[in-house]
Amino acid sequence: MDYRKQKQYVSFVRTRLKRNEKITLTLINHDAIEHDIEISPFLYQTFNGGHNSSSSHTQHSKKDNVLHLHASSKTTNQLTFVPKIQGTYQFYCTIPGHKELGMIGHIRISN
Ligand SMILES: [Cu+2]
Structure with missing residues (x-):
């Protein structure tokens, strides 16, 4: 996932994932x-936490089963996980x- 302040706000390297396959999500x-x-x-x-220790970030939700990854300005953050259900x-x-600005999309997890 790549958030750019250009015409397109979000660009994707890959949005089709496989169940039980380890994937590293990179937020640039x-x-x-x-x-x-x-x-x-x-x-x-998950294998490593997406929650890094940025104190300025107050949006952290602690909802169950919600994967959350945060990147401060001009940073990149990663989270490795294995999707379990298609x-x-x-x-x-x-x-x-x-x-509303377009930072939204879908991922597909297949068997
Ligand atoms: Cu945003």
Whole structure:
């Protein structure tokens, strides 16, 4: 996932994933403000935390089964996980107004 403050706010390297396949999600933030990514509830297993220790970030939700990854301005952050159940899931930036700007999309997890 690559958030750029250009015509297209979000660009993707890959949005089709396989169940039980380890995937590393990379959030690259080229913008002057923070962004994050949250995937609507689905079952997964994580290997490293997407929650880094940026104290300025107050949007952290602690909802069950919601994968959350945050990147401060001009930073890149990563999270490795294994999706456990197939389906199509929505992801979006949780900063107010950003979803409406186009920071939204879908990932597909197949068997
Ligand atoms: Cu955003």
